[in-house]
Amino acid sequence: MSAGQATRMRILLVGAGGTLGRAVAAELGTRHHIIAAGRKSGHVRLELTDPASIRQAFAKAAPGPLDAVVCTAGEVAFAPMSTIHPAPIGESAYTLGLTNKLLGQVNLALAAREHLVDGGSITLTSGILSEVPVAGGSSASMADAALEGFVRAAAAELPRGIRINVVSPSILVESLEAFGAMFRGFEPVPAARAALAYSRSVEGIQTGQVFRVY
């Protein structure tokens, strides 16, 4: 994986069945071997909120060397903040974002350490709401920003030259029909353009970075 060397990598892609995941698979799949992981589809099944499921997915994916782990999965709940009230972690409107998109991806990164080759990489997904709020998006803003803070810190503590970055896309062109009403005036990005940021993270040399795609 030194500069200029065209290595065919084995890449575990979590969320491979989603809109963004399919675009990442299309981009990286032309040069690398993609092991597709998902909750409901893919070569291996993986439920982000279940550490045992994450471990099992790595066990299935990693008999061969694993060069990169990419996650394009992660759920948050959208709700007007006027409907959100103080609640403990298990009962909060913020629980899904904190346990799924945030801690799910963090646990995936922690588990990946044991399975990645020296100099391998981890690429997670946050989103534009980290920096730009929308109505009802406070859980996403919290989880996305938390992921970016985690990645800045984790990059400095990962062993064996393992890198970690996070891609922060704007609303995708392909998601406009479902979510466009929440993102009026946002410039949508094609999933194929967002996929380039994952390529840059996996096939580049940076670590601890937020790759904004907007």
Added chain:
Amino acid sequence: MSAGQATRMRILLVGAGGTLGRAVAAELGTRHHIIAAGRKSGHVRLELTDPASIRQAFAKAAPGPLDAVVCTAGEVAFAPMSTIHPAPIGESAYTLGLTNKLLGQVNLALAAREHLVDGGSITLTSGILSEVPVAGGSSASMADAALEGFVRAAAAELPRGIRINVVSPSILVESLEAFGAMFRGFEPVPAARAALAYSRSVEGIQTGQVFRVY
């Protein structure tokens, strides 16, 4: 609370017994009435992780109008990332940071909405680790960044002109003896200097901002 008007405010200060809280009380207490809240001391007792305790503290503090809520409390656990492994929310090394410093302050902000006057303010506390990592600080980096994302989003959804900001201090001069070894090379800031940022949030006009003190 219009510009130039010197109003004596009633301010609920959570964490008033701590190093930073005492400095904030000294700064704001010369001009305003401070209602000190803390886990172990203060006019009212408040345990950040317990929404019922937060509600009770507001009930005790708010027979009169409440103009501002300031929080200088919030705990995280420090641990080398090499010792942190995938775990569900209740058992994770990240649980304290997510439930106490993050969700505790978020719940305080959510509860404050019902008790603050029109145009009142909420000021939370993150920290320099949001942007700058230290060894063992991944939980703090995650919680601090999450708070900043939440505040950017919440500012746009708070009712009745209520403002919200977050202060992000570097290591305090007064905390060097306890934590200095983790922060070698960081320029420490006197708590009294950090306290100015809380004054600027409470007595100024901005909202959705991160006040960096470093």
